[in-house]
Amino acid sequence: MPNNRRRVTLKDVAARAGVSPMTASYAFTRPARVAAATRDRVRRAADELGYRPDAVGRALKSGRTHQLGVVFSEHLAYAFDDPAAARFLAGVAEVCVEQGRGLTFIPTRGDAADAGRVLSAAVDGFVLWTTAADDPVLAAVAEDPRPAVIQGGPGRQGLACVTQDDYGAALAVASHGLREGRTPVVISFPLDRDRSRMVTTGAGLPPHVPFPVTDARLRGYRTAIERAGLSWAGTPVVVVARNTQQDGAAAARDLAPGLAPGALVIAMSDELALGAHQALRETCPQAAYLGWDASPAGRRIGITSVTNSLRDQGRRCAQGALDPDRLDNREIPWTITGH
Incomplete structure (x- = not known):
């Protein structure tokens, strides 16, 4: 025979304990915000009504959800x-x-x-x-x-x-790539929570970026490029919406018309660098790539990368x-x- 018994809800427990549903919820999920006497009343109501799934019951009594x-x-x-x-x-x-x-x-x-x-x-x-x-x-x-x-x-x-020293690591990896006299372009993570895609130059970037990782890495790249005697203001930059190979490939296609034969593609991740390499390997075979995270796939195609243990x-x-x-x-x- 089917079990027609109605399932006891948190509202039932709250009504039996004489508290609001929010207070009853806090007694389970945020017990530190509920007075001890109120927590006890909610616990008794839950016991009386049979509202005590194992995990919730343990949390109610111990104040921990594990x-x-x-x-x-x-x-x-x-x-x-x-x-x-x-x-x-x-x-x-x-x-x-x-x-x-x-x-x-x-x-x-x-x-x-x-x-x-x-x-x-x-x-x-x-x-x-x-x-x-x-x-x-x-x-x-x-x-x-x-x-x-x-x-x-x-x-x-x-x-x-x-965290890590994103500025120092970005400066180091970009400086390493620029030793061969290559012309840099940058593929950047999003600048803010809107994740707007942008094709610009260093001059078109805001002075401060809300995402701290993106901000620190851009500053590191800028320092390395300027120390190499190159113009940050004139450096092409594509800001992607997501950290995917597809976004990296799309960014590379935007950069392709102006790429020098020996371009240095400075990407904020191996995923972006891998996508860029896929898009440019036939049209710009002499390009070099910098990434981040030292992925196995990146190592296989020779991407120079920052190794940090995520x-x-x-x-x-x-x-x-x-x-x-x-x-x-x-x-x-x-x-x-x-x-």
Whole structure:
């Protein structure tokens, strides 16, 4: 026979306990914000009504969900499609497995509901993928009592940060590529949360970029180009919307008409450099490529790249979010690999 019993809802628990549904929800997901007597009343109501799925029941009694939330300022599929993001998440997942924690993905959409969506997640702490300085999620998470760590920045009071010296690494890799007297072009990550695609020059870029990783790398490239006696203002730059090989190929096609035979394509990732190489290998076979993340695919075609362990960054972020006393705030070391 079918089970016609109606499922008990959180509203039922709230009504039995004499509290609002939001208070009942906070008793489960954010117990520190609910008075002890109220939490006990909600617990008794949940017990009486049979509203106690195992995970929620444990969270209600212990104040812990045993879940770590990962906040992505990208489309959720990016976490699986982008090799760099996948390596970072592998490091986060390793720590969760070691410590017996679950992993909850919390994607953002760039709308007004982002902050509430993140804060309502039933997690014990947050790991944030790098985002823009004006992202409202930053302020919301920084003010939340749960520990939070961001990869790559921006830095914010209340948020720990695990990162590397993007400016120094960008300066070093660009200087390395420019030693052969090549003419540089740049393929850049997005400049802001609008992710507007742009074909411009160094002169057309804003003086400050909200994405800290993009800002630091552009400044490093600029310093290297100017130290080589070249014009940053006249250097062609394509700003892509996404970090994909398809975007890198499209950027390269925009740059192709003005490329010198021995061009130096300075890309902010191996994915972008791989796409550019695919688009230019027949029309500009003598071009050289700089990337970032030292991917196996990039190494196979000779891309000179910055090596930095995103897996290690993921581990450090997860460890810091689960146990803030263990957080190592030192920068992740980097090296240059390739030709």
